[in-house]
Amino acid sequence: MSTKFQTPNTKTDTSLKGSIASSVLSQSSLSLLYPPFADISNICSENIAPSVGNELTASVASAVVKMLEQMGVQYAFGVSGGAIAPLWHSLENSSIQVIHFRHEAGAAFAATEAHFTSDRPVVVFTTAGPGITNAITGLYAARWDGAKVIFLSPSTSASQRGMWAFQETSAYTMPSADIFTTGKLFHYATTLESGEQLPEIARRLGLGLARPGGFVAHLSIPTAVQTSTAKTSWSKVNLTAPGVTVSEETVSECAELISRGKFAIWVGFGARNAAKEIRQLAETTGAAVMCSPRGKGIFPEDHPQFIGSTGFAGHKSVLRYMQQSRPLHTLVLGTRLGELTSFWNPAMIPSQSFLHVDIDPEVPGTAYPTAQTVAIQSDVKLFVRSLLKHLPKSPIETQQSLPKPECEIFSSFNTGAVRPEVLMNAIQQIIVDGSDALIIAEAGNSFAWGNYMLRFAQPERYRVSTGFGAMGHAVTGVVGAALARNGKAVAIVGDGAMLMNSEVSTAVKYKIPAVWIVLNDSCYNMCAQGTTMQGFNNLDIGIPQGDFVKIAQGMGADGIRIETESDIQLALEKAMLSPVPFVVDVVIDPTRLAPIGSRIENLISQNTSV
The missing domain is CATH 3.40.50.970 (Thiamin diphosphate (ThDP)-binding fold, Pyr/PP domains)
Structure with a gap:
């Protein structure tokens, strides 16, 4: 059973205050502007700050690369080919560092990790046909992991479609759904048939990159269009977006819930920008802290309140804690609680409710649909900062006898194969x-x-x-x-x-x-x-x-x-x-x-x- 803070008519357990059930996100909430996985053309344009237009008279390939430079792209990873040559050449002659890979999937995996390391969007480029299909596995990984990646590929020129052109990439030879259209793989995908489309493409890419969480886009450009002339201009998009947050009333209700008794904190990768705040919250409340596999290190694993990582190859100390000292509430910060994080183990359900904070309103309640869940759509850092204001300033004593993760140390070496x-x-x-x-x-x-x-x-x-x-x-x-x-x-x-x-x-x-x-x-x-x-x-x-x-x-x-x-x-x-x-x-x-x-x-x- 899931309580959604962002909607006024969501059902809630009668033990929770009525103000929680009727609480609505503040008007500054990004959920009103950036609905997850929605068509981003519907985003309110008044929330994007325009600047002086940039007049372009150049090839479409050059114009696209200039647009990417303005959006903060530093790296382009891919494998070359004749159909992408004009765009590839423009990338090579820009400020973007081009890294030529040996396989398109490897380029896409590397782009995902480069994004998380640099916090900037990264380009992946391939040639037509098999170049595109080779990249798909890596692009799916980018989508699932929440990276910001822009995929550039060529398609067959209009005059050659349906004629069995070499590596033909068109509706005659490849499925359009989800590869060349917005869907399960790409948050935004389009085929650029004319330079006149660039202002709208720039707007939609900019809005997508500004949204919280991941954004994977595909811009398919026919070879003939890459060398055509683009005479157009567009307003530069400000990539800084307001954070998602909830009302002070909602935060106050959460503070009251976790103050009623023992509670735990479950930290995930989506909370990586809130490490300082989470540690302060834990030390203020004395809560036990556990993490998802992707969340390791957000809360120090040598901290006396850390009880272990969960899920795949997780620590038995976590299950001991849940079985012996089951908390009233578990505050979930930035994790979907998917299979490898939770295995949907019923032993991980707190005695009263999950308080699940995530920027995606579809996440809370999904992993444990029968458990009482208070859903809070918010940026984790903003929420924890606000929550701290409603808690006592003096630290609460840490829960006694918290179990510790196992640590096996070997004092001698084997002479055979390495353990x-x-x-x-x-x-x-x-x-x-x-x-x-x-x-x-x-x-x-x-x-x-x-x-x-x-x-x-x-x-x-x-x-x-x-x-x-x-x-x-x-x-x-x-x-x-x-x-x-x-x-x-x-x-x-x-x-x-x-x-x-x-x-x-x-x-x-x-x-x-x-x-x-x-x-x-x-x-x-x-x-x-x-x-x-x-x-x-x-x-x-x-x-x-x-x-x-x-x-x-x-x-x-x-x-x-x-x-x-x-x-x-x-x-x-x-x-x-x-x-x-x-x-x-x-x-x-x-x-x-x-x-x-x-x-x-x-x-x-x-x-x-x-």
Whole structure:
């Protein structure tokens, strides 16, 4: 049962005050201006501040690139081709840094990570036909993860459509729905058939980039149109938008609810800009704090009030807390509570209600539709700041005997293959604690070990994709992250992912200091372990063992192979000091069970509930 603060007629539990049920978002609320996933042409234009128009007399390709520069784009990632050549040339001759990738999906994954690192929109470009379809997986990851990415592609010129042109890209050969139109993949998509469309395209892109959360757009430009003349002008769009917030009355009601007794805070990736405020809230109230896998580090994991991460490879300490000290309310900040965050485990439901804060009004109540949920559409930072004003200034004593996340430390080394737990302990010491590098964990056992064993005290040091969860995301995304932060970024990946979609060559070409730590166990080990746990045996998941150091060196990078645990420290230190892209190839003991039990239990429950 969900209580929606933003609508006056939403049902609510009778135990909640009437003012909560009738509370409405203030008129400054962005929800009135930027309805999530809505057609952004309906946005109120008076809330966008225009500036002096910019007269353009140039090719459409040049005009599009100038528009992107004005919108703050610094990077364009993609793969070239004849159909995109005019636009590609204009990008190369602009202030935008163009990075030429080896695969379009890798370019899109890298764009997602570059956006989160730089907080700027990033361009992805491809050629026609297969260039577009290759990019789709990475673009879906951008959409699911909430990145801001603008996709540029060519389409077949009007005079050649239906004639089987090479790599023809038209309604004759490709589906239009969701690829060339606004839908499940793109928040905004259009085909530019004339330079006269540019003012409207600029307006809609600008409004989309100003909205909170992600925005993925597709601008398809026929090859002939790219070189046509654009004589037009448009008003520059101010990309600064007001924050979503709720009334003081609503905040006061929330403050009263959490003051009635024990409550917990559940932190997600959407709260990454509110780390300071969340810590102050926790220390003021004494609340227990847990985080989603994507939210690691927003609240310091070494803080005495932190009880662990939830969901996939989460900590049993969280479930112990919920079972032994179940809170009256749980304040959910910036997480959808999706499958890999919650597994929809009923044990995570508080005794009275969730107070769920999110900028997307569709999120609260979705994961737990039968649980009492007070839905609050707001920017997390603005809400927590306002909430703090309604709470006592003096800190409340922390809840006693809060359980702590498990931490397994090995005091001696094995002489055989490397245990992943020992490797993770070394990564913690040398990379997490010993540097400021960003760490990205690949889907699979790499993510399981990273989420379970690595501990972060600062936000935005750890990245995983728990929505789309595509293999190859971290392998290629690390290149975009390292470029955008102009410093080290480290990907923890499996050998399967490293063989699937690698951009080591791209990092070499542009001197990007990415590091790959490959868990080389000669198999798709999460599939191997997971299917065995489900009762399916003798499946072929083996991979011939590769030598990733030789592969890296063959492309101009450097690397080192680790076959015993005593070699880990020196190898990681060498990787972090390397001025060139570096691969650490670790021969992993495949018999060590990764902490994926909760995921497998959830899959088994799905099989029995059909």
